[in-house]
Amino acid sequence: MKMESSNGKAGSIEQLLSTVERSIAKGLVPAAIYSNAEIFELEMERIFSRTWLYLGHESEIPHPGDYVVRNLGAESFILVRGSDGESRALVNVCRHHGTALCNGERGNATSFRCPYHGWTYSNNGELLSPTAAEGYDAYGGTLDKSAWGLLQAPKISRYRGLIFVALSDEAPSLDDYLGISKWYLDILSNKCDGGVEAVGPPQRWVINANWKLPADNFVGDIFHFGNVHLSVGESGLLGQGPAGLPTGANVWTEQGHGVWFSRRGIPEGGDGLSMRSYPDSLRASINRRLSAQQLATLAWSLYYGGNVFPNLGYFDTMLPDLEGALTPCVTLRLWVPLDFAHTEVCSWFMVDRDAPEEFKRRSYHSYMRCFGAAGALEQDDVEVWCRVTRAAKGVLARKMQLNFTLGLGAPGVEQDFPGPGPATISNLERAENNQRNFYRRWLEYLRNET
Ligand code: FES
Numbered sequence: 001m002k003m004e005s006s007n008g009k010a011g012s013i014e015q016l017l018s019t020v021e022r023s024i025a026k027g028l029v030p031a032a033i034y035s036n037a038e039i040f041e042l043e044m045e046r047i048f049s050r051t052w053l054y055l056g057h058e059s060e061i062p063h064p065g066d067y068v069v070r071n072l073g074a075e076s077f078i079l080v081r082g083s084d085g086e087s088r089a090l091v092n093v094c095r096h097h098g099t100a101l102c103n104g105e106r107g108n109a110t111s112f113r114c115p116y117h118g119w120t121y122s123n124n125g126e127l128l129s130p131t132a133a134e135g136y137d138a139y140g141g142t143l144d145k146s147a148w149g150l151l152q153a154p155k156i157s158r159y160r161g162l163i164f165v166a167l168s169d170e171a172p173s174l175d176d177y178l179g180i181s182k183w184y185l186d187i188l189s190n191k192c193d194g195g196v197e198a199v200g201p202p203q204r205w206v207i208n209a210n211w212k213l214p215a216d217n218f219v220g221d222i223f224h225f226g227n228v229h230l231s232v233g234e235s236g237l238l239g240q241g242p243a244g245l246p247t248g249a250n251v252w253t254e255q256g257h258g259v260w261f262s263r264r265g266i267p268e269g270g271d272g273l274s275m276r277s278y279p280d281s282l283r284a285s286i287n288r289r290l291s292a293q294q295l296a297t298l299a300w301s302l303y304y305g306g307n308v309f310p311n312l313g314y315f316d317t318m319l320p321d322l323e324g325a326l327t328p329c330v331t332l333r334l335w336v337p338l339d340f341a342h343t344e345v346c347s348w349f350m351v352d353r354d355a356p357e358e359f360k361r362r363s364y365h366s367y368m369r370c371f372g373a374a375g376a377l378e379q380d381d382v383e384v385w386c387r388v389t390r391a392a393k394g395v396l397a398r399k400m401q402l403n404f405t406l407g408l409g410a411p412g413v414e415q416d417f418p419g420p421g422p423a424t425i426s427n428l429e430r431a432e433n434n435q436r437n438f439y440r441r442w443l444e445y446l447r448n449e450t
């Protein structure tokens, strides 16, 4: 399969993928994968149409009729709680002539009426009427309405309130797909009986960066903390310096997911769990709901985050609120690919539903200060992701092999780490195992034609 590259030069996707295959084992990644339009198309076809994709959270649509519109690349879904109480991912395309049905970002509706000819669907997805005019049926009763309801995502499944869809019937069960990631997601989402809730709509913004760069960053890049975010730390915005144990753990999974833990900020002999300023009621439920190993994992670190392959990032950390007091906060991130050089970021503030309002308010401020669209840490990261994407378009740069060798050959499993899965502990807190694993899995999908 010879294809024209995005840069107008004759190229071969197979050749590029073969280069990636040879490179990955040596910890190298060709820069061209960030700037090649055909690679992007292949990613849409062989990754995003096969994996589970995060769509939203149950708490975003608590009442019958509540809906949010979510775009996943070219796909658009209305994630809606029907009048029957069931949450569904309706394909946001009218069955008549294919108009995008719902333009609003969120709301509450008993039905959706197409702006073109007026076909009207219930919030359960059924076709109610093939015309907007009440009492008038343009089809004279001949249209089988039961056959013309809105399409739905081939698969929809939930884990701890997180709603995922798959665009293919062939996708494995969500349970199998997430694997040991569930154990780690539980630490984030299962601290209280009510679980976590998404507060408000996600902030959304478009970055001039390839979608793999934020995914790669969240899946395991602890290395960048001490450099790109150095000035934020020095400014005092993070509330404390880099003191503490310079140790971190990277955990990766067969499916391409990864989670990392940093001991930064924990003094020798300290305990990351007791350092987390949870209110007493939340601390009591954390102790009750999490397993001893999960509590030990929280105690082992002060910051952790990860990425569920391909494009759901998360971060559960301690950051200063408006008064400068370090406060736990959680964010979920969706990296929505638009084209090879543009990605829409959806950023949710998540908080334990049963936590006191005062804690929720402080936690929100911590999130906004560091991770909102104008967050101090956010700005740093986006700038470098855009720079990588821009640079990778260069004739010389796209021939470059980028270096992901950090930690290559380091011991695969650290017995002292309390969580499951292969983990590498680095006393420099830095290793690129998770990123190598992410690109390994990425390549497997791209090479698999069936
Ligand atoms: S395209 Fe929707 S009613 Fe015609």
Ligand SMILES: [Fe+2]
Residues within 6 Å of the ligand: 224, 225, 229, 377, 381
């Ligand atoms: Fe960062």
